Amino acid sequence: MDLKSKYLYAFQLLGVAFIYFFTAKLGLSLEAVSGFATLVWPPTGIALAAVLLFGYRLWPGIALAAFAANIVTGAPLFAAIAIAIGNTLEALVGAYMLRTFGFDNEFKRARDTYLYVLVGALLVTMIAATIGTTALWLQDVVGDEAYRATWMAWWTGDMMGALIVGYFLLNLRKSATLRGPLLAEAAVLILFFVAANLMLFFDLTAINTVAGENNSLSIIILVLLFYAGIRFGSIGAAWTLFLMFVIGILGTVAGMGPYKEMTLIAGLEQLQSGVGWVGAMILVLAGIADERTVSRSEAEQQKAREVALLESIGDGVVGVDDHERIIYANHAAEEMLAMKTEEMIGKNFFDIVPAQEESGQYVPREERLATQGMALQKSLTKRAHYYVRKDKTRFPASVTVSPVILDGKVLGLVNTFRDVSRETELDHAKDELISLASHQLRTPPTGIMWFAGMLLGEEVGKINDTQRKYLEEILYNNQRMIDVVNAMLNTSRLELGTFIPEPKPFNVTKMIEDVLTELSSQIAQRNLKIEKYYSSVPEIIFDPVLVRMVIQNLLVNAVQYTPNNGVVTVTTDISENEFEFRVRDTGMGIPKDAQSKMFTKMFRAGNTRKFDSSGSGLGLYIVNRILEKLGGTVNFESEENKGTEFAVRIPMKSGPASQ
Amino acid sequence: MNPETKKKILIVEDDRSLLLALVEKFDREGFMVSSANNGIEGFSSALANHPDVILLDVLMPEMDGFTMLEKLRKTDEWGKKVQVIFLTNITPASEKVMAQITQSEPAFYLVKSEHMLSDVVEKVHECMAANERAVS
Numbered sequence: 001m002d003l004k005s006k007y008l009y010a011f012q013l014l015g016v017a018f019i020y021f022f023t024a025k026l027g028l029s030l031e032a033v034s035g036f037a038t039l040v041w042p043p044t045g046i047a048l049a050a051v052l053l054f055g056y057r058l059w060p061g062i063a064l065a066a067f068a069a070n071i072v073t074g075a076p077l078f079a080a081i082a083i084a085i086g087n088t089l090e091a092l093v094g095a096y097m098l099r100t101f102g103f104d105n106e107f108k109r110a111r112d113t114y115l116y117v118l119v120g121a122l123l124v125t126m127i128a129a130t131i132g133t134t135a136l137w138l139q140d141v142v143g144d145e146a147y148r149a150t151w152m153a154w155w156t157g158d159m160m161g162a163l164i165v166g167y168f169l170l171n172l173r174k175s176a177t178l179r180g181p182l183l184a185e186a187a188v189l190i191l192f193f194v195a196a197n198l199m200l201f202f203d204l205t206a207i208n209t210v211a212g213e214n215n216s217l218s219i220i221i222l223v224l225l226f227y228a229g230i231r232f233g234s235i236g237a238a239w240t241l242f243l244m245f246v247i248g249i250l251g252t253v254a255g256m257g258p259y260k261e262m263t264l265i266a267g268l269e270q271l272q273s274g275v276g277w278v279g280a281m282i283l284v285l286a287g288i289a290d291e292r293t294v295s296r297s298e299a300e301q302q303k304a305r306e307v308a309l310l311e312s313i314g315d316g317v318v319g320v321d322d323h324e325r326i327i328y329a330n331h332a333a334e335e336m337l338a339m340k341t342e343e344m345i346g347k348n349f350f351d352i353v354p355a356q357e358e359s360g361q362y363v364p365r366e367e368r369l370a371t372q373g374m375a376l377q378k379s380l381t382k383r384a385h386y387y388v389r390k391d392k393t394r395f396p397a398s399v400t401v402s403p404v405i406l407d408g409k410v411l412g413l414v415n416t417f418r419d420v421s422r423e424t425e426l427d428h429a430k431d432e433l434i435s436l437a438s439h440q441l442r443t444p445p446t447g448i449m450w451f452a453g454m455l456l457g458e459e460v461g462k463i464n465d466t467q468r469k470y471l472e473e474i475l476y477n478n479q480r481m482i483d484v485v486n487a488m489l490n491t492s493r494l495e496l497g498t499f500i501p502e503p504k505p506f507n508v509t510k511m512i513e514d515v516l517t518e519l520s521s522q523i524a525q526r527n528l529k530i531e532k533y534y535s536s537v538p539e540i541i542f543d544p545v546l547v548r549m550v551i552q553n554l555l556v557n558a559v560q561y562t563p564n565n566g567v568v569t570v571t572t573d574i575s576e577n578e579f580e581f582r583v584r585d586t587g588m589g590i591p592k593d594a595q596s597k598m599f600t601k602m603f604r605a606g607n608t609r610k611f612d613s614s615g616s617g618l619g620l621y622i623v624n625r626i627l628e629k630l631g632g633t634v635n636f637e638s639e640e641n642k643g644t645e646f647a648v649r650i651p652m653k654s655g656p657a658s659q
Numbered sequence: 660m661n662p663e664t665k666k667k668i669l670i671v672e673d674d675r676s677l678l679l680a681l682v683e684k685f686d687r688e689g690f691m692v693s694s695a696n697n698g699i700e701g702f703s704s705a706l707a708n709h710p711d712v713i714l715l716d717v718l719m720p721e722m723d724g725f726t727m728l729e730k731l732r733k734t735d736e737w738g739k740k741v742q743v744i745f746l747t748n749i750t751p752a753s754e755k756v757m758a759q760i761t762q763s764e765p766a767f768y769l770v771k772s773e774h775m776l777s778d779v780v781e782k783v784h785e786c787m788a789a790n791e792r793a794v795s
Contacts, residue, residue: 359758435749439718442748442772443674450680450776457777459687482772489750518773 009057016050017061023165024069027157039268040249041157043069044128045166047091048120052105052170056092063088079135086131090158094124106174107234108294113287117280120166125158160272163279164245171238178235186232190239193224197244200258201251225278229285233293237286241279248275313416320349320370321412336419338389349415355385356394357502373401374410383420384502396424434493441485448478487618490549494625502543508551508572508579509538515552516570522559529567535574542579542650546626550634553619554583554646561644562587577652579632584645590638598636599624623648665691666787669710671701671727672746673719677771681714684776685783698722702730709737712786714779715765717747728763740793742766742786746779 020043027038047062067084075083097119104112133151136142142150178186198204200217221244228236251257252267259267310317310328316336319328326344334341337353344352349370355363363385365371373380379402386394399417403410454460456471463471516523516530523530540547558568566586573580590598599620627634632650668690672678678694685692693708695701697719705713717724724745731738745760745768760768766786769779 436718438750439748442770443677446748446771447674447676447680449772450677450684453775453777454680454684459684486772 012050012054013058013061015061016046016054016058017065020046020062020065021069024065025072028069028073039153039157039160039265039272041154041161042165043087044090044125044158044161045164045169046161047087048094048162049166049169051091051095052098052103056095059088059092062091075136076139076141079139079141082135083128083132086128086135089131090124090128093127094120094162097124105170107171107287107290110284110287110291113234113283113290116167116170117163117283121159121162125155125162128158129154156272156276160245160276163283164241164275167234167283168238168242171235175235175239178232186236186239189224189228189231189236190243193221193228193240194243194247196221196224197247198251201247201256202254203256203260222278225282226285229282230289232286233290234283234286237279237282241275241282245275314418316415316417318344318349318353318415318417319412320415322374322410324348324350324370326352327412333417336395336417337387338391353415354388355397356388357385369399369401370413370415373403374413377403377405377410379403387417395419395421398423431493434489438485438489441489442482445478445482445485449475449482452478484618487622490622491618491625494622494629502545503541504544505539505541506544506547507538508540508547508574508581509534511544511548512551512555512570512572515548515555518552519555519559523568526559526562526564526566528559528562528565531567531569533569533571535572537574538572540574540579540652542630546630550623550626550648551581553623554581554648557619557646558583558585558587558644561585566643575652579650579652581648582645584643586643589640589642589644590636591640595636595638599634665689666712667691667693667708667710668783669693669695669701669705669708669713671695671698671704671713671719671724672716673697674716680776681779684780688780698724698727702727705731705741706734706738709741711742711790712766712783713741713743714746714783715743717745717749725759725763728765732763742790744769744779744782744786746771748772 023042023046027041027043043066050058050062063084066087067080070080070083071077098115101115101119102111103115103119107113107116129151132154133142133147136150137144137147196217200221225237225240225244228240230236232239248257248271249268252259252271253264257267259270262270311331313330314332316333317328317330318326318333321327325346326349327346329337329339329341329344333344337344339352350365350368355368357363369380369382369385379400381398381400383396383398385397385399387397388394396419397417398420399415402414402416404412404414452471452474455463456468456475512532512534555568555570562568562585568586569582569584571580571582571584573582623634627648627650630650632648634646634648636644636646638644666689668685670678670681670685670692672681672694673696678696682692682694693704693710695704699721701713701715702722715724715728724747728743728745731741731743733739743763743765745765747769748771750770766789767782769782
């Protein structure tokens with residue numbers, strides 16, 4: 001220990017010893033039972049509080065002071081020593097047991113109060129009472145018949161010391177934390193309380209009579225005690241009980257108050273039991289009040305943490321109740337929508353956060369993600385809409401909605417969104433690049449096609465058969481190049497994810513007819529028969545560009561790989577849940593060993609290469625990827641030299657089919 | 660053929676080779692052909708010559724095809740009604756672009772690399788027929 005700590009220790013020791021001795025002498029002078037068991041024994045409380053606050057090392061001070069106080073009062077040496085040991089043990093064992101059970105000096109929880117009362121006040125005080133009384137009995141200071149009375153007085157005196165004085169001392173530090181209005185309130189309470197007690201115990205009014213009989217002052221005091229305990233927890237209880245105890249003793253010793261008709265001892269006993277019972281009640285109340293305060297502040301802290309967490313989320317978060325009203329908007333949402341939370345709370349979500357398609361058309365409520373999420377009771381994400389601010393500016397938003405469900409009931413929705421302007425810009429840039437590339441790559445082959453075409457058409461002179469043959473080869477190769485470029489461009493766009501499906505209602509029968517018309521020359525060339533079985537309701541809602549690509553690829557394949565005079569059957573089947581499109585041909589089929597690889601990039605089955613080496617191998621890969629995007633499936637059944645049937649199934653988007 | 664009864668066609672295309680093919684083809688088909696290399700030239704040529712049909716490329720320097728048509732449509736009664744066929748090599752990527760296109764009311768939108776010249780001629784004849792019907 002360094003010098004400073006040594007001084008501190010010495011200071012504490014002396015301090016405790018002095019106060020202990022002083023209050024002990026005071027207590028002992030108050031008509032003690034048998035001269036030594038006093039009804040008012042603050043030292044127990046002082047000692048216990050001191051050990052709890054400053055540690056076990058204060059025991060020499062306690063022991064010495066106890067010894068000195070008793071010796072000076074006339075106790076025999078041995079008894080004085082024993083009493084000193086007993087009182088010291090009381091404090092040490094008390095503190096030790098409390099610590100073991102997790103006692104908190106600040107009386108934060110109800111448990112701390114109960115522990116203090118049971119262990120500190122009721123239990124360990126028996127040690128001092130037993131040792132002290134027995135020591136005096138052994139030394140014949142206390143006779144057999146007086147043993148019980150002495151022990152009881154000793155026990156209750158120590159008990160009260162711990163309960164009133166110790167409790168008060170331990171709560172001093174906590175009391176210092178009171179501030180502002182609360183402090184003012186406490187001060188007023190104490191003022192009234194002291195006044196009432198003075199009136200009761202010093203006969204300052206004519207109202208009171210013998211304690212316990214319709215005493216309106218007692219009732220007032222009781223009410224104030226309750227108030228103190230509930231409102232201020234252990235602080236309130238400590239101060240009021242202590243003040244009541246002190247004023248009560250002073251008044252009774254001065255021969256005034258409700259006990260003035262009795263002997264001092266009887267009066268003090270009455271006071272002690274009165275304060276004791278009331279004290280126990282108030283202490284329990286205070287414990288409960290403190291417990292509640294702690295829980296509440298913990299809950300508030302927890303809530304503050306959660307709010308801070310929500311507020312710090314970079315994405316916008318908006319909470320919506322089951323009546324479409326906004327109940328929460330975090331900071332990021334405020335910023336992105338350029339509105340304060342106060343402006344948004346309570347208003348209808350769809351009014352505050354309208355959405356637009358890229359084209360500028362407003363998205364109707366039924367098509368909003370929030371509506372769908374609530375209806376389907378599941379989390380959904382979408383990237384295609386723009387959120388519109390109050391000032392009509394807009395930004396592309398990536399939105400996720402999650403319905404909040406409790407016991408199967410939808411309580412509301414959490415909408416998380418992100419401004420994806422940057423990403424959309426990049427996407428648009430990529431799109432532009434691809435468009436430009438597609439343009440540049442197609443221009444030269446177009447030139448070749450046109451000039452070779454004019455030569456072939458004998459528009460500038462007759463040509464012989466060989467010239468015809470060669471020109472046809474030029475056109476053929478040229479077309480292959482165009483096809484590969486188209487396929488690669490489509491693949492790139494799919495890979496880059498720049499294809500954001502934009503579902504629209506359209507007539508799929510018409511679309512198929514269009515594609516067949518485009519292929520009419522090849523169909524005629526091979527003399528193929530086309531059988532059509534169309535669903536009677538041709539309207540479906542999907543991204544038409546993507547669906548067209550699927551139909552085109554499958555029909556081109558069917559036509560291309562079917563030898564002359566074959567049959568191609570096209571079927572559409574549209575039900576409430578699903579759109580099905582089937583293409584069957586009587587073509588060359590797909591060999592068993594190639595079937596598993598049909599959808600991979602650049603793959604072409606062996607038999608096709610012999611038949612027509614010009615395919616790019618990308619067609620089915622593209623079809624597969626598109627179906628992925630649409631949430632559908634593609635399957636085929638095939639037998640070599642018999643034919644193939646491809647079946648595409650896409651589940652219908654839920655929601656009304658038409659506006 | 661009498662010059663007055665010959666049908667007039669304006670071809671706006673910036674690629675020299677493609678323009679050559681188109682001009683030669685339509686000349687052989689009996690049209691009176693005028694040509695331009697970009698949107699600005701095309702715009703003035705259209706107003707000066709009042710062709711019966713305009714073949715319009717999209718990606719061009721100075722002024723692109725979309726912008727030229729928009730301008731033309733806003734100019735006068737003739738500009739509002741004249742038949743225009745977009746002849747280009749870009750696939751309209753998104754709905755927004757398609758909306759833009761259809762707003763200006765072209766008669767057709769053809770992707771060059773998908774059509775032989777004879778197809779283009781056919782479409783032009785269709786436009787002419789529509790013109791006749793409108794007039795009569």
